[in-house]
Structure formats: C-alpha cells, structure tokens
Amino acid sequence: AIKGFVFDLDGVITDTSVFHSQAWHQIADKVGVSWDDQLADALKGISRMDSLNLILARGHRENDFTPDQKAALAAEKNTNYLALVNQMTPANILPGITDFLAELQAHGYAMSLASASKNAPLVLSKLGLGHYFTKAVDPATLTHGKPDPEIFRRGAEILNLSPAECIGVEDAAAGVQSINGAGETSIGIGDPTVLAAADINFTDTTQLTLANIQSQLVTA
Numbered sequence: 001a002i003k004g005f006v007f008d009l010d011g012v013i014t015d016t017s018v019f020h021s022q023a024w025h026q027i028a029d030k031v032g033v034s035w036d037d038q039l040a041d042a043l044k045g046i047s048r049m050d051s052l053n054l055i056l057a058r059g060h061r062e063n064d065f066t067p068d069q070k071a072a073l074a075a076e077k078n079t080n081y082l083a084l085v086n087q088m089t090p091a092n093i094l095p096g097i098t099d100f101l102a103e104l105q106a107h108g109y110a111m112s113l114a115s116a117s118k119n120a121p122l123v124l125s126k127l128g129l130g131h132y133f134t135k136a137v138d139p140a141t142l143t144h145g146k147p148d149p150e151i152f153r154r155g156a157e158i159l160n161l162s163p164a165e166c167i168g169v170e171d172a173a174a175g176v177q178s179i180n181g182a183g184e185t186s187i188g189i190g191d192p193t194v195l196a197a198a199d200i201n202f203t204d205t206t207q208l209t210l211a212n213i214q215s216q217l218v219t220a
C-alpha cells in the first residue's frame with residue numbers, strides 16, 4: 001500500500017521552473033547559444049552544472065570554457081535566479097498544492113522532498129511550506145543527479161519506507177525516469193507527451209487529489 005509521497009519542488013510545488021528557465025536563458029544569450037522550448041524542457045530537474053554543460057553542448061561550445069569560467073557562469077545564473085526567488089511569496093505556490101499537502105497530512109501520509117536544487121530550503125521558506133517538508137534529500141550529498149534513481153530512492157529511505165510504498169511527483173522527464181528507476185509509482189505533471197513514461201499523467205497541479213490518484217491507480 002502507498003504510505004508516502006516524494007515531491008519534486010520546482011515546477012510541481014511552485015512555479016520556479018519558469019525562473020530557472022529565465023535565468024538560464026540570460027546565460028545562453030551571453031554565450032551565444034540559441035534558446036528554445038525543447039532546451040528549456042531538457043534542463044528541467046537537471047543539476048546546476050549539468051544544466052550549464054547541456055547548454056554549452058547544444059551550442060557546440062563545450063570546449064570553449066575553463067572550469068573557472070564555467071563556475072563563474074553557473075554562479076551568475078544563480079545570482080539571476082536568486083533575484084527572482086527573493087521576490088517570491090506564498091502566491092507562487094501552484095494551484096491546488098496547498099490543499100493537496102493538507103489532504104495528505106490529514107490522511108497520515110509521510111512526505112519528503114527530492115529536489116536537485118541547492119536553493120530548495122530558501123524557496124520553501126519563501127512559500128511558507130517548510131513545515132510540510134522537514135524531511136528532504138540534501139542534493140549536495142548525491143553521487144548522481146536526475147535521471148539517476150538515487151535522489152528518489154533516498155526520498156523514500158528518509159521516510160523509512162520502501163520505494164513500492166511511495167509515489168513520486170515530478171514535472172520533468174528526467175525526474176519521472178528517476179522515480180521509475182527507484183521503483184516508485186510516478187505521477188507526471190505537465191505535457192503527457194513529454195512525460196509519457198509516467199504511471200499517472202496530470203496536465204496540471206489542480207488535478208492532484210487523493211481521489212484522482214486512487215482512480216488512476218485502479219485503472220492502471
């Protein structure tokens with residue numbers, strides 16, 4: 001039986017995936033790499049340095065920067081991103097999420113966070129949702145980022161649950177792959193063609209209710 005939920009943050013709980021995209025778009029422009037929706041989707045869920053490497057590779061510029069220059073570009077992206085995060089309030093919580101978290105808590109489900117973002121604690125505090133996620137995987141302790149299963153496996157472990165007892169919630173293809181690899185049930189939020197690998201697909205966060213999940217699990 002399902003006893004816990006492991007959540008991605010950016011693009012699931014809050015609209016920060018747009019902020020990450022905006023901040024990276026500025027860097028892509030700076031290094032002369034053209035930006036499109038496909039690149040934006042490919043960056044979702046991917047760690048900071050993996051994201052920069054992907055952008056540079058798209059422009060065939062992967063050998064044009066020293067490690068120090070790359071560190072500076074990643075730091076500049078984070079400065080761009082933090083400028084946006086610092087303006088966040090609970091209004092940036094995606095529709096339906098507050099109700100869903102309260103519903104899960106009322107029904108006694110355990111919850112943890114499996115975000116690749118080193119800014120996750122700051123974002124949660126801006127949203128006022130820190131109390132729901134006292135258990136979170138620290139991305140600095142991971143050997144492999146998404147799509148590797150490590151982060152979602154750890155998200156179950158910190159709840160003292162087996163992966164089979166957990167549902168993972170993601171907006172990124174790399175994240176759905178991580179959930180599936182960990183052996184958890186996956187919910188993909190967003191374009192079902194991008195997230196075709198998910199066990200359950202919802203087009204947006206308003207569909208996240210226990211009733212909707214239960215009916216999807218029965219028909220699956």
Ligand code: G6P
Nearest residue numbers: 010020045046048116117118119
């Ligand atoms: C999340 C986001 C990614 C971001 C990554 C690292 O997974 O979906 O877009 O690159 O976190 O975030 P950070 O805040 O540590 O740069």
Ligand code: MG
Nearest residue numbers: 008010011171
């Ligand atoms: Mg995400």
